[in-house]
Amino acid sequence: MRVRFAPSPTGHLHVGNARTALFNWLLARGSGGTFILRIEDTDRERSTSASEQAILEDLEWLGLGWDEGPFRQSERLDIYRAQADRLLAEGRAYYCFCTEAQLKAEREAALAAGEAPKYSGRCRDLSRSEVAARRSRGEPAVVRFRVPEGGDVAFLDKVRGEVSFPRAAIGDFVLLRPDGNPAYNFAVVVDDALMRVTQVVRGEDHISNTPRQVLLYEALGFRPPEFAHVALVLGPDHTPLSKRHGATSVAEFRARGYLPEALVNYLALIGWSPGGDQEVLPIEELARRFRLEDVGRSAGVFDEEKLAWVNRHYMRLAGAPRLAKLAAPFLRAEGMVVREPDASGWAYLEKVVGMASDSVDRLADIPRRLRFLFSYDAARALSDPEVQAVLNEDGAREVVAGLARELAASERLTSREAFRAAADRVKRETGRKAKALFHPIRVALTGEAGGPELDHAVPAIDLGAQLPAGSGLSPVVGCRERVQLFLEALDRA
């Protein structure tokens, strides 16, 4: 089996296209086949090498490596020319000198008359000598395919079944533009045939091109591949997913802190089901189970909530070192990491990122969850209504005062046990327990009413306070200092 993904480099990799790439990849991987990457850059106006580069990076980030390519259509111009010459020589194609203005007027007239706008065929039967004369005069000409008349063009689609189009609806279409660049339908067929692609899996938006392509396969004497057209991905309002809906490109989801394996897993779930009751599955398992005939025919709505849920799974599955590495750029953007951390910095990050990650959806949420470590501000804490509510509870201030006395006398709370022991002593001294004990401790030490478990958060604070100056992280104020600052702020208030 030989499959391909053939994006045009006109922007970022859209998640809909990423899903198409994934389906192809799964097919190849699941069958021991070959996954070919081809860049369809025949539209010289819109194609950019920056886009191409971005698409390659996105595919690599997703883990969708290719076996052959990337091939660029812009580098295969003579191949298309040669194939077009064959069709020209056989009379299956012809030169057309119609101007764009002419064609546009005809199209509009047809539309107004309620007819299908298709090429009129004006240049279809120009005499040999006229063609030669006009060409030698340098008159711009395209090469058009002479669509055989009559009947239907049918093909078997692996996801849609039998599909057929009346041939009469297909006008003679352009193969080669005046500048020698091939048009889409022509380049695709030539490439897919020459690259010996066996299954063409692509978006549904290409389905009505398929009859044209089938005709071309016939005319060129190539055997058509199997086709499969997968439905598009929509936004929550059932319109095609666009910028309006927020993130649409792989790069944007990466920037929001989704893990590649989560995006891949989620994308596979739109329009396909792995069967069984398990849907969070590694890509290799998806490849084992994936079958084109199980792909649904209807369009699917992209649901970021579910993506987030899948992402949580994969964040839990990721080991601490990897998670720390992944989260570091996000922490750096918030000033929590100030330069490349040293070994102590990384060790610390592994600890705290692990603590933060089991209650957030995405990497981008981690800094907020760790803010209490790097920017303790007692005054800000007191202005928080939730913190106020905690302090207004019976005995809350006594707990804070007791905690301050306890910490003044004890070592740093660098372990869960040390923290528990300290909390126990405050408990005995104040007679407060559970919520009445831990809530005031939390607000005093973290400055926030919520956050990671105190068993983890408190040692993280004091461990952070011991970090050497060269760790690469923003400084962390220790517990003892915090509770003093908190008390002072309380006095002032």
Next chain:
RNA sequence: GCCGGUAUCGUCUAGGGGUCAGGACACGUGGUUCUCAGCCACGGGACCGGGGUUCGAAUCCCCGUACCGGUACCA
């Protein structure tokens, strides 16, 4: 307009001539934990509409409706 396509909970789906129409996300309630997340239990929620075929239709057929794609010298 014309040509194609699609239709099961809000969303992704399983199933498919006789089922209590199953699961997941989301949502609601209760429990658990210092908070959030999580976890546990419980709960609400769907076969687009109308005809036909049939003993029986959500499932097959037709019509309609809605939505999507195409209708290029864009892919």
